[in-house]
Amino acid sequence: MGVNPDIAGRVYPPSPAYEVGREKIREFAEAIGSSDPVHRDADAARARGYRDVIAPPTFAVIVAQRCDAQVIDFSMLVHGEQRFVHHRPIVAGDRLVATLHVDNVDTRGRHAMVTTRVEIADEGGEAVTTARSTIVVRNGGSAGGGA
């Protein structure tokens, strides 16, 4: 199907809220081998000034990739670049709303490089994380559908 170059510049409607669970944070921290109690012990996190346990720096990928999936077929891609800017740490109990911006589509022969920016905020509109991805969609993959 290929990549629809017309999606460049588009902004998609905000996602339904993703509720950040304590156990999800613990599970993610365990998967990456982090033993820091700030990810699993709410009292330890509070003692360090946080409202509850906080997420590791790349946890936001869960929210960002769900959002990217609106336009990206994740079965046929190579992840080129990833960047996070954290306006504040993600904390258990957050209800995160993600808005997808397709910043660029660069078609090179049979491949296309799609640059997305997912702006993640809490339900009150406070900015939490900006996640930028550059994804190479190979021949046979698709982005943006046929529209």
Next chain:
Amino acid sequence: MSTTTTQAFDTVAVGDELPPVTYTVGRANLVMYAGASGDFNVIHWSDRIATAVGLPGVIAHGMYTMALGGRFVSEWVGDPGAVLEYGVRFTSMVPVPDDDTGAAVDFTGTVSAKDDEKRTATVDITAVCNGSKVLGKAQAVVRLP
């Protein structure tokens, strides 16, 4: 028990090197990461599919390697919440054999800049597996007390 240390803005200098760390990546880690992250791409758990698409075998999620870099910097600075910015390029893959050893990824880091006004430091990170750099332009900006 925490493995973290704590850095302070006034004692960190440009040119400081982070203590190097080697993380081992085994198949079980990839299974755990797939479940934790929701990234169930088959090339991260099936040798059959991975080799069919031309890979040497199962490879680690790029985001898993990036997460290890985030852990490396977090443990050095002493607080994962102090990582304000973190970006990487995925330059090479990490093949993870189905054995008891797994793959070794060596992380090193250097403080490349300090911002006196924001009280932040920039850390340049390298991650090497089998002699290849697996992350490019990997940089984190951390806030220091």
